[in-house]
Amino acid sequence: MDLLIHREELVRALARAQGIVEKRPTSPILSAVLLQATADGLRATATDKTMTILADYQATVRRPGEIAVDAANFFQVAKVLSGDIVTLTLTDNGRLEVRCGSALFKLTTFSAADFPVTPALDQARALTIESPALRGVIDRVHFAVAPDDNRYGLNGAHVEDTSAATGAVVRFVGTDGNRLCWAQAPYTGELGIGRKMLLPRKGLGEIRKLLEGYDGPVQIAFGDRAALIQYPGVLVHCRLLEADFPDYRQVLPAAFKRRALVDRDALREALRRVSILATDATNSVKFQFSPEGLVLSARKLDAGECREEVPIEYSGEAISMGFNARFVVEVLGAMAGSRVSLELGDALSPCILRDMDDDNALFVVMPVRLD
């Protein structure tokens, strides 16, 4: 293998790769990036066994070949190189020589043959969704997916078809038991529904990062145990979670007794202030809704108490409820519009939050019991 590559292109390849490889791998090869040089350029492949990213980069290949190199190590080197063009040469003694300016690095390598093979996937059925729409869906759902829950089915975003007469629509749903969000977008093509359609949280995050800066169409194919996400130059193979997602529609209240309309930024800023004196563990803030306004208050032992009023438009009887401030702040942060509605039932019923400018997402936050 012998090739020339722009330093920025190499850094981009290795930044992606080292983000996905395992930090404490069970086998050293799992911390490596596979480099494959062909007449078309350089392909870099990285995997953590649950997901694999293959991406193509521009390079002038003088001699094709393939080799695997520790991704984090190579990334560190590439970041500090000084110069425009980097030469990568695989030597006879199995070192990868990295030349740039007056610097010469000789990196130890792994055999490309030892690198895990990316599983194949039947791509007969695939849907196409525009990248900005997919980014929007992930942004509104990803934060609510449980990071590492015993209830295994909560550790991924559930994908389902919510097509109606008006057109084909795909919906992502995430929850950690305390809040639940769904967001949806139109698609073309075919959504091949498998048995379990649960995209793991890490995979969702990595796909979101890859989509940054790309605004064209994205293809998604679902197999029985994996999904394939693809756009020109990038292919992601992502294992689906083998678990059941709860029947989330059951927790969505069919009607509400009370409704508050509020300015999103005003509520978010006030909550940030008041939650400073919320008890650390529960982070619970008291919400007192009434036609006169919304009063937020909190109290922390040995520190003090605080209150702040936020103007609302309100319909229904006055009520006091508690919420974990962080959950509400995160939901408000996932919205883009300026006005938010809060649909309330009784003190311990789930609260539905809607961005008044966005019909394609819905957010639910469970209240907490006030002492």
Place this chain on the structure above:
Amino acid sequence: MDLLIHREELVRALARAQGIVEKRPTSPILSAVLLQATADGLRATATDKTMTILADYQATVRRPGEIAVDAANFFQVAKVLSGDIVTLTLTDNGRLEVRCGSALFKLTTFSAADFPVTPALDQARALTIESPALRGVIDRVHFAVAPDDNRYGLNGAHVEDTSAATGAVVRFVGTDGNRLCWAQAPYTGELGIGRKMLLPRKGLGEIRKLLEGYDGPVQIAFGDRAALIQYPGVLVHCRLLEADFPDYRQVLPAAFKRRALVDRDALREALRRVSILATDATNSVKFQFSPEGLVLSARKLDAGECREEVPIEYSGEAISMGFNARFVVEVLGAMAGSRVSLELGDALSPCILRDMDDDNALFVVMPVRLD
């Protein structure tokens, strides 16, 4: 106590205070800031028992008074307030009410009488040094002071008088046993030399932070056990370390056998690259000096090796030496000029580094043994 203060001024006061108070205090009062409101404004005092900072802030005081409040807690609150003017009111039940915009915080307090008394210091003799010069001295010495060494005398910067016929000069010296730096600046007034003139590392860092943005004269008075640093609106009382600083002049070689002149940025950047493949614990990089140039190289088990050449002007016989790359990079970072000289003896003799544009500082780095 009842006063109005600009939010920025309050944030500035509390940022300083929470930086100095103990993070895990033996007594809660040691995490508090003492607030004293008089006709002149608001004075905030914070201490960690080894140092005390008293600083004055502009405020419109409607009712004088004093109270102590947890500094970190109050800082968190002040940071997120929205509005220009903050009202602070001490209520009859001992809460400090903080009002800003529509937010109301009631903070728990400590009695001002419980706050530790700042020790007095005989200020008869004091020297005056310009703030930019003092900042420069601290910047070139602080990083080399040992953070927490068993050799207690290394945990502070030694201060001494190096006045000559040309004028009065004060020198600060710091070392951790691996490198040593001194820097000096002219002063007026009188340097009252005490028995032990060791300014602790943390105190040095806090004084440096306080001096940021102030360019006038600074007064320093040394007592037997403490130093007083003072400029309009700020007074710092800093306990001196009760320990002996080594006779640092002993380690400074009187002459050198070899000398290299090198571009500071070129050496620093090359060292940063090569040290990526230095062994983590020792961080040692091989320096091969010869009239042809300086070759830096490093090798790390399981990762690989690297080398880079840096142009030098060299006099003397060729030599190979090892240095901890971090120590050299930090010394180069403390300089401002573009050209650096390295004065060398034998492979294990100390290396003196000088900024060619700066006669008022000197840096020494001990070599490491190469395997």
